[in-house]
Amino acid sequence: MADVAIKTKKRPKNLDIWTIRLPLPGVLSIIHRLTGAGLFLLLPVFLWLFERSLATPESFAEVKALGDHLVIRLILLGFIWFYIQHFLAGLRYLLIDLHKGVDLEGARFSTKVVFAASTTLMLVIGAFIL
Amino acid sequence: MIKRKLVGAHYGFGDWLLQRGTALVMALYATLILVIMAIVQPSTYLEWRGIFDNRIMAFLTFIYLVALFWHAWIGVRDIWLDYVKNTGVRLLLLLATLAVTIGYTGWAVQILWRV
Numbered sequence: 001m002a003d004v005a006i007k008t009k010k011r012p013k014n015l016d017i018w019t020i021r022l023p024l025p026g027v028l029s030i031i032h033r034l035t036g037a038g039l040f041l042l043l044p045v046f047l048w049l050f051e052r053s054l055a056t057p058e059s060f061a062e063v064k065a066l067g068d069h070l071v072i073r074l075i076l077l078g079f080i081w082f083y084i085q086h087f088l089a090g091l092r093y094l095l096i097d098l099h100k101g102v103d104l105e106g107a108r109f110s111t112k113v114v115f116a117a118s119t120t121l122m123l124v125i126g127a128f129i130l
Numbered sequence: 131m132i133k134r135k136l137v138g139a140h141y142g143f144g145d146w147l148l149q150r151g152t153a154l155v156m157a158l159y160a161t162l163i164l165v166i167m168a169i170v171q172p173s174t175y176l177e178w179r180g181i182f183d184n185r186i187m188a189f190l191t192f193i194y195l196v197a198l199f200w201h202a203w204i205g206v207r208d209i210w211l212d213y214v215k216n217t218g219v220r221l222l223l224l225l226a227t228l229a230v231t232i233g234y235t236g237w238a239v240q241i242l243w244r245v
Binding site for chain 2: 033036037039040044047050051053054057061087090091094097
């Protein structure tokens with residue numbers, strides 16, 4: 001009986017993602033996925049830079065000289081933001097796994113803390129790099 | 131007749147746990163490397179290389195990178211499973227991701243120990 005009821009019941013559905021208002025922890029969640037994907041795509045670039053920086057004194061100097069370009073420093077800052085954002089949001093997920101901040105208020109608050117912390121760190125590092 | 135459980139509860143628990151474990155390993159290494167950078171403050175090639183020429187540091191960096199690749203594999207795999215519905219394309223993307231992450235592991239060995 002229960003199965004029949006579920007099948008025939010017409011529930012209101014809204015799967016149009018542009019009309020769904022995503023709550024703040026949801027925004028953090030999708031940013032976590034996007035930054036993760038971005039970091040994965042940047043992996044070969046950073047492995048290559050790491051390799052070059054360790055290979056020879058000349059290649060080390062080449063990697064170091066890349067920092068002379070403002071554009072490269074901006075890209076680096078973008079990468080650092082991705083890393084910090086993914087890192088801090090990840091710590092929040094670890095805390096949630098430990099049942100810390102699982103309630104609605106706690107989840108909203110910790111999301112704000114993550115965004116505030118990542119933005120502050122970015123501004124500090126940005127001032128240092130640029 | 132063999133009854134094998136393919137889906138249901140506990141399916142994927144191992145990966146879930148690995149995603150947390152590798153995250154923790156990376157967080158610990160990040161703390162360590164920040165402390166080392168603050169102490170050494172490398173500016174020359176020799177100072178920079180000296181950090182990773184240390185056998186313990188090379189080993190720990192390798193552990194970090196393996197954790198990173200594993201973490202990336204699980205994360206990217208989840209993205210493909212969520213959004214790519216075509217079986218053939220999905221299989222291709224999964225295999226490509228796995229191949230790349232295994233390749234990166236070999237590359238990491240080469241970088242750290244210059245085989």
